[in-house]
Amino acid sequence: MAVELCRLTIAEARALLARREISAVELTRACLDRIAELERRLNAFITVCAREAIAQAEVADKRLEQGGAPALCGIPLAIKDIYATRGVRTTCASKILEKFVPPHDATSIAKLRAVGAVFVGKANMDEFAMGSSTENSAFGATRNPYDLQRVAGGSSGGSAAAVAADECLAALGTDTGGSIREPASFCGVVGIKPTYSRVSRYGVIAYASSLDQVGPFAKSVRDAAIVLRELAGIDPRDSTCSARPVPDYERALTGDVKGMRVGVPREYFVEGMEAEVEGAVRAALRHYETMGARTVEISLPHTDYAIAAYYLIATAEASANLARYDGIRYGLRVPADNNIELYNRTRDTGFGAEVKRRIMLGTFALSAGYYDAYYLKAQKVRTLIRRDFERAFETCDIIATPTAPTTAFKIGEKTADPLQMYLSDIFTISVNLAGLPGLSMPCGYDSHGMPIGLQIVGAPFGEEAILRAADAYERSGAIARRPPAI
Amino acid sequence: MEPATEKYEAVIGLEVHTHLLTRSKLFCGCAAAFGAGPNENVCPVCMGMPGVLPVLNRRAVELAIRMGLAAHCSISEYSIFDRKSYFYPDLPKGYQISQYETPLCKGGYIDIATSGGARRVRLVRIHMEEDAGKNIHQDGTSLVDFNRSGVPLVEIVSEPDIRSAEEAGAYLRELRNILRYVGASEGRMEEGNFRCDVNVSVRPKGATEFGTKTEIKNLNSFRFVEKAIAYEVARQIETLAAGGRIPQETHLWDPDREETRPMRSKEFANDYRYFPEPDLPPLRVPTELIERIRTAMPELPADRRARFVRDFALSDYEAALLTEEREVADYFEAMLAAGLGNRKTAANWVMTEVLRVVNETGAPLADAVPPPAETGRLLKMVEEATLSLNAAKTAFAAMCKSGGTAAATVGELGLVQVSDEGAIATACDKVIESEAANVAEYRAGRDKLFGFFVGKVMKLMGGKANPKIINEILKRKLAG
Numbered sequence: 001m002a003v004e005l006c007r008l009t010i011a012e013a014r015a016l017l018a019r020r021e022i023s024a025v026e027l028t029r030a031c032l033d034r035i036a037e038l039e040r041r042l043n044a045f046i047t048v049c050a051r052e053a054i055a056q057a058e059v060a061d062k063r064l065e066q067g068g069a070p071a072l073c074g075i076p077l078a079i080k081d082i083y084a085t086r087g088v089r090t091t092c093a094s095k096i097l098e099k100f101v102p103p104h105d106a107t108s109i110a111k112l113r114a115v116g117a118v119f120v121g122k123a124n125m126d127e128f129a130m131g132s133s134t135e136n137s138a139f140g141a142t143r144n145p146y147d148l149q150r151v152a153g154g155s156s157g158g159s160a161a162a163v164a165a166d167e168c169l170a171a172l173g174t175d176t177g178g179s180i181r182e183p184a185s186f187c188g189v190v191g192i193k194p195t196y197s198r199v200s201r202y203g204v205i206a207y208a209s210s211l212d213q214v215g216p217f218a219k220s221v222r223d224a225a226i227v228l229r230e231l232a233g234i235d236p237r238d239s240t241c242s243a244r245p246v247p248d249y250e251r252a253l254t255g256d257v258k259g260m261r262v263g264v265p266r267e268y269f270v271e272g273m274e275a276e277v278e279g280a281v282r283a284a285l286r287h288y289e290t291m292g293a294r295t296v297e298i299s300l301p302h303t304d305y306a307i308a309a310y311y312l313i314a315t316a317e318a319s320a321n322l323a324r325y326d327g328i329r330y331g332l333r334v335p336a337d338n339n340i341e342l343y344n345r346t347r348d349t350g351f352g353a354e355v356k357r358r359i360m361l362g363t364f365a366l367s368a369g370y371y372d373a374y375y376l377k378a379q380k381v382r383t384l385i386r387r388d389f390e391r392a393f394e395t396c397d398i399i400a401t402p403t404a405p406t407t408a409f410k411i412g413e414k415t416a417d418p419l420q421m422y423l424s425d426i427f428t429i430s431v432n433l434a435g436l437p438g439l440s441m442p443c444g445y446d447s448h449g450m451p452i453g454l455q456i457v458g459a460p461f462g463e464e465a466i467l468r469a470a471d472a473y474e475r476s477g478a479i480a481r482r483p484p485a486i
Numbered sequence: 487m488e489p490a491t492e493k494y495e496a497v498i499g500l501e502v503h504t505h506l507l508t509r510s511k512l513f514c515g516c517a518a519a520f521g522a523g524p525n526e527n528v529c530p531v532c533m534g535m536p537g538v539l540p541v542l543n544r545r546a547v548e549l550a551i552r553m554g555l556a557a558h559c560s561i562s563e564y565s566i567f568d569r570k571s572y573f574y575p576d577l578p579k580g581y582q583i584s585q586y587e588t589p590l591c592k593g594g595y596i597d598i599a600t601s602g603g604a605r606r607v608r609l610v611r612i613h614m615e616e617d618a619g620k621n622i623h624q625d626g627t628s629l630v631d632f633n634r635s636g637v638p639l640v641e642i643v644s645e646p647d648i649r650s651a652e653e654a655g656a657y658l659r660e661l662r663n664i665l666r667y668v669g670a671s672e673g674r675m676e677e678g679n680f681r682c683d684v685n686v687s688v689r690p691k692g693a694t695e696f697g698t699k700t701e702i703k704n705l706n707s708f709r710f711v712e713k714a715i716a717y718e719v720a721r722q723i724e725t726l727a728a729g730g731r732i733p734q735e736t737h738l739w740d741p742d743r744e745e746t747r748p749m750r751s752k753e754f755a756n757d758y759r760y761f762p763e764p765d766l767p768p769l770r771v772p773t774e775l776i777e778r779i780r781t782a783m784p785e786l787p788a789d790r791r792a793r794f795v796r797d798f799a800l801s802d803y804e805a806a807l808l809t810e811e812r813e814v815a816d817y818f819e820a821m822l823a824a825g826l827g828n829r830k831t832a833a834n835w836v837m838t839e840v841l842r843v844v845n846e847t848g849a850p851l852a853d854a855v856p857p858p859a860e861t862g863r864l865l866k867m868v869e870e871a872t873l874s875l876n877a878a879k880t881a882f883a884a885m886c887k888s889g890g891t892a893a894a895t896v897g898e899l900g901l902v903q904v905s906d907e908g909a910i911a912t913a914c915d916k917v918i919e920s921e922a923a924n925v926a927e928y929r930a931g932r933d934k935l936f937g938f939f940v941g942k943v944m945k946l947m948g949g950k951a952n953p954k955i956i957n958e959i960l961k962r963k964l965a966g
Contacts, residue, residue, distance in 0.1 A: 082537075084535070084536060084537045090536070092536070097536065100536070102530075102535060102537075103530055103535065104538070201539065202537065202538065202539050203537040203538065204537050205536040206536075206537060206765075208764075209764035236541065237538075237541060238539050238541075239539065239542065239765065239766055240539075240764075240765060240766075316761060317761075317764055319759070320569050320571050320580065320761070322580075323571060323573065323580020323581055324534045324578060324580050326573060326575075326580060328575045328578075328630065329578060329630075340573075363759065366760075367757055367759060368759075371759075371761070
């Protein structure tokens with residue numbers, strides 16, 4: 001039974017827990033056993049918190065015993081190692097924070113603690129969330145549960161793989177340019193990036209502050225809705241966080257998409273996309289029509305400029321955000337005779353190649369004499385991209401696209417060519433620049449058995465619409481889900 | 487060198503940083519107070535821990551707006567915060583949150599009084615920013631105290647309208663007065679909550695272009711500012727007059743050697759890479775808030791000075807001295823409220839007795855001297871001739887120590903002045919009788935002896951008689 005428990009969805013587990021047919025400790029043990037069984041091959045976690053998880057599960061069981069416990073009470077989750085967790089090492093997959101134990105909890109972590117969730121471990125990721133394959137982790141790449149020779153996607157690859165491989169029931173990730181949706185697509189799970197400002201960023205180690213957003217990975221759309229509801233909402237510690245009331249996302253899952261207008265951007269079906277990916281997405285669009293939705297062609301004319309704008313804005317913000325890792329107060333310090341040398345050595349030793357590349361790009365973009373040509377121009381492009389979406393949403397309710405142009409690629413295949421790697425996010429990046437909600441869900445498998453992701457994008461605070469659309473598709477049985485054979 | 491000095495004029499602009507008087511820091515809830523043990527007032531936010539975010543202190547914004555209104559600035563209804571990037575151990579995030587292109591307050595001016603008359607120093611801007619921590623070097627190691635990290639500051643930038651060290655001093659004193667009046671800052675240079683950087687250049691008199699400027703840092707007293715400017719102006723004139731040129735440099739003031747010296751280029755060669763702070767939404771200040779702050783503004787030093795001259799018939803000097811500290815001016819006005827008729831007496835009393843006690847004890851005004859109403863009552867007795875001025879001084883000194891009321895103190899010390907004409911006449915008769923020889927001399931024309939008789943009468947009456955009445959009666963009796 002133990003292994004079977006970890007395969008449960010949150011919706012299933014919560015019913016069993018509430019009826020006391022299973023205990024939170026049993027459920028947590030099942031996940032920890034699964035982790036112990038798979039981790040050597042998968043490397044989805046940087047830190048496994050077995051002892052802490054059991055202790056949390058015991059507390060959760062007491063709450064469950066009394067009845068009326070919150071939905072996530074006793075539910076084992078994996079946490080991307082970018083969330084500050086009080087008392088638990090938080091590395092951001094970097095050598096520079098290899099031994100860093102934060103004194104504070106991220107707001108999302110505090111909220112999940114308050115409802116009795118169980119944290120089985122800190123999930124692997126690309127260093128400082130910079131990457132699309134989790135190969136940029138100082139702790140080794142995470143492998144795709146569907147094919148251990150392939151990447152899990154990134155930057156939240158550990159979270160996606162852990163959910164796909166049933167090492168937890170759901171997971172937290174972050175998404176700056178596709179870091180939830182692309183790994184969700186590669187690992188065949190559901191991942192949602194909410195509207196910018198919907199979820200507090202406090203305590204989430206910043207990569208690009210105006211783009212970073214917190215979101216869940218789950219085995220079903222319903223589970224993603226359950227977790228998102230706990231995360232969303234105002235936070236006095238984050239001034240950019242929205243005060244809008246949080247809807248009950250689960251109630252939005254009516255299964256009804258009749259009359260829904262599904263926008264299909266002409267610019268997103270481009271050369272370089274794998275034929276099987278395009279085929280699966282087109283099939284999904286046809287399926288929506290059979291469910292009563294209507295597809296409409298739309299145009300997002302500034303799509304071509306999104307990657308350039310993203311790599312200027314994100315790196316500029318990152319260059320400042322990562323300045324605090326200086327060896328003075330916490331984290332790695334490589335001693336030297338003077339401050340400048342101490343900074344140089346600490347940062348040279350502590351940061352990986354991709355992180356250094358982005359810090360240098362961003363520093364350059366903000367330098368005197370270049371600011372207008374790069375950073376300011378990129379911000380203008382960002383405004384144009386946002387307007388593209390505003391205009392598009394005048395004629396449609398949601399937008400459907402492939403999540404990524406390919407399925408999961410082989411480990412090492414793209415590491416030599418950063419530009420090729422950057423193109424993995426070509427369909428997701430615009431959504432971050434526009435601050436919109438987007439999710440990825442499985443819509444098929446290619447001839448190698450690798451999952452294909454469908455991205456659904458909503459208008460600002462349109463989480464209910466995209467969740468409803470995704471849930472309807474999932475429940476319709478359009479495709480048969482194939483769990484990884486690992 | 488005299489002729490060269492005459493041919494040049496100095497062009498000086500000041501950048502003043504001052505802490506705002508908030509209870510908590512600019513972006514977190516930590517105490518902003520000075521004087522705690524090292525790293526006691528810190529939290530993940532002001533330590534720059536990973537993932538933390540700033541939340542703007544509303545009170546700091548209101549105080550900055552008050553300062554802006556006091557300096558006649560236009561208040562921006564929309565301003566943004568920027569990140570100013572540089573590496574230094576006392577700067578936890580590797581960037582300082584400041585304001586760059588859109589400061590909270592723009593323009594404005596400060597009027598100052600100088601020996602050459604009134605001058606107006608225009609302001610470029612007043613913007614908000616956070617302070618850094620403090621590096622401490624001891625026993626061969628370096629430590630950092632982050633208590634000051636995140637304490638709210640305003641930076642007040644003047645136009646290069648200042649022409650001398652004296653004007654710079656007058657500007658700083660007026661600025662500090664205004665800050666203290668509006669309750670925006672304590673303006674204490676010694677505690678590092680009022681700091682000043684100076685930009686100095688010189689140019690031939692009559693020239694309209696600026697010379698190359700030197701920036702002087704590390705100035706932590708008004709005296710140092712004035713000395714450093716005087717030194718730097720003289721140095722630049724000497725260099726130019728000798729055919730040399732002034733490189734654009736940052737200098738440090740060395741208070742021991744009383745000279746400025748250039749910093750190593752590494753210490754200031756920075757490209758700050760400003761860009762808008764994505765963690766803070768734009769700061770929107772509604773007109774209603776600005777108006778609410780404007781309505782609640784206290785009277786400013788310049789206005790109060792003018793009112794004291796106009797309404798109380800005080801001299802410019804007296805008005806300036808009384809208004810230099812808000813508490814002193816408040817004290818003076820509260821004394822008048824006790825019904826004093828003679829404002830000059832009250833003003834003199836504050837300038838001499840009150841300020842002397844404050845200086846001697848070093849205590850805050852409120853602790854050093856009796857409540858203004860009591861001091862007012864004491865002087866009212868002098869006005870009503872029930873107390874001599876000297877007796878009042880004795881009583882005041884006692885009241886400062888005991889905290890007793892004017893009436894009780896005067897009673898206890900038996901200082902009440904006798905104005906009973908009968909009693910005084912009797913005493914006069916006694917003195918005339920016992921000093922027959924002197925009386926004869928006086929009557930023969932030795933007028934100088936009059937003071938001697940007054941003294942005798944006063945002595946006889948234990949020093950408590952009203953001297954005016956003694957004078958009148960003695961004159962009459964001696965004449966008769």
